[in-house]
Amino acid sequence: MGGMGKSQQSANPKTIMIFGSPRSGTTWLGKIFDSHPQSHYLHEPEIAQPTQVPVFPPDEALAISQLTTDISSWLNARDVRTTGTRPIIRKKGESAFHHALRQANIYALKGMERLIPSMAMAGPVLQPPSKARTLVVIKTVNMLGRATLCLQAVPHLQGIHLVRHPCGQIASILRGIEKFGERFELSNSALPYSPMGKREGLSSQDLAHLSPVEILAWKWAAFNDAAFQSLSDSDRAIIVSYEEMTCDPLGSVQKMFTQLGLDWVSNVEAFIRASSEGAEHDSHYGLKRDPRLAALRWQSELSADTVQTIEAICRKTAVGRWAFSLDTGEKTDDMTINTPSLPAG
Template sequence: MNIRAPSPADGQQLILLFGMPRSGTTWLGKLFDSHPHVLYCHEPDHRRVFADSGAADAADRYRLELQTFVAGLPALQSLRVAGKRPLFRKKFMSEFGFQVARLSTEVARAGSRVYPAFPIVVHHDGSGDPERRVVWKSIQSLSSLAPTLTALEKARGIHILRHPCGYIASTLRGVDLKTFSDNSSIGWMAYKSARNAAGTPLGDRFGFGDDHEQMVRDLTPEERLAWHWVLTNEKARMEVGDNTRYLRVRYEDICRDPQAGVQKMFEFAGLEMSDQTQAFIAASTGSSQNDYYSVYKNPSQAAWRWREELDDQTVARVMAIATRSTLGAEYANMTPPEGRPS
């Protein structure tokens, strides 16, 4: 009898791997992708914003929209979603099938230079694997994690948290490299977070009301990013509450002990450690590449690089904001591993 993988439409065997940009989400995503039973979807919600309303009729529409979206995840053939390097062989692929899929991915990569939407023609969706887990990695949907878990009643959500200074230093490095942003969009992110929080329990807690625009306008770029970090992460934490299908992990803890960190996440996801994952942990932490988006980095150096990039006054201003929140307070006394700058 041929037993097929369940559809992820209601969240069955679906893992949400959500975090803010520049929080280690790509590395953690590829750690999951290295598992032979995981079908990994890299930021399929890029440039797509789901509704986030508490009204009953809107919640029903939101549920249907999400269920339709995740049901289609395994079939996505875009290079951005299904072709993120490195590629890993899966239990639902033969060696020949893997090589053909890899070749098809490289053809799509070359073709995308002419036609950006060039698809991966040979794509394995893992539908014949009853142990398949679909992983949706996102830097777009963290603020909607709680309603997403509510709508997808069997999904499990992992919230990736990074030290606010690490997030800020990496974001500003991207600005300097002209990789993805600038100071005006930093301001826009903070204005949006403050506007969405105003008039809610979250905004009341941190003093964001009708004057939120003026409050943000008077801040430095680092302070704006600090508030964006607080409001985005605290929204997810507060709304999820004590949901047992929610796990919060700190990037720095996984960098400190990748083996234990991956084991914890895999157990939550119902996965066992695999030899392929063990090999990728060793490869990704044992060498470094200079590319801004590389997953091959010394984890301790990557996690604590911000101490060499932000001066003491900036760190103090950032932490004065961050530690007003429950999540920021967790970082107040975190120390770098031995051998890193203190």
């Protein structure tokens, strides 16, 4: 089955945090890491245990101190929303009976959640044995504005910034709004306080006159910009293009594992192959789909005017110019992406 090498067999597992916007492939990437038999996957723990740190923190020292506490708490989460995402994967050292019991525990709580939504935060959920755990992965779509400070708060933490093309991400959100109605997707009160908002002089009055597409473009640009500017220069973070990942899922994830100092295992390869064989129009939140078709779906959905509107806003940032340069094949000198072989410890 393979492992992570003797350097990883310690009481302090490697900890990785996946940052990205909603509808950017972060859940798929998170479950790919979850398919490793020695990993422990935490799905958006900041939902069950919200941080008090503002989206774009004005006081970095105070934010770092609070995030140190928050992340420590998230690492011990046992609620079903955080630790019960499906598929439920059997881990190294977990007996068939224990795995079946854990599945029953999770499915029972998921069933109760349909009747009582607050059960999503309930616990404790039965957890796999921790003795063989050498990797912990936290996946979040709410921490881009605080990504840099998360790495400062936990010195051994490594980061992955997953960037989906803005048109693909926005088209996916618009599909969700059409299907489920608008919930929080267009909330935007934090935008003027973002680094991009401050650079561009964005005000609350300006936001009141923006269309939904313009708001979504500003959100993609402002949040990804906040993480990209600093993480791209960090020796503890890598930037990953979702579109490039969908072109070659197996090769892309193998490269990621190498950069993060992880050994390759057959379980991960099997999961990637199985999750990449779905149909083009699988369920909105499904994991089993053809990722390349999903990534390019926006090209047949968005009008030329809509794409132009999104591009004009996103190109105000280095991450936007980078994303559109990957799409068009143009060369850009805005940013050299740092993708080092990160330290194994």
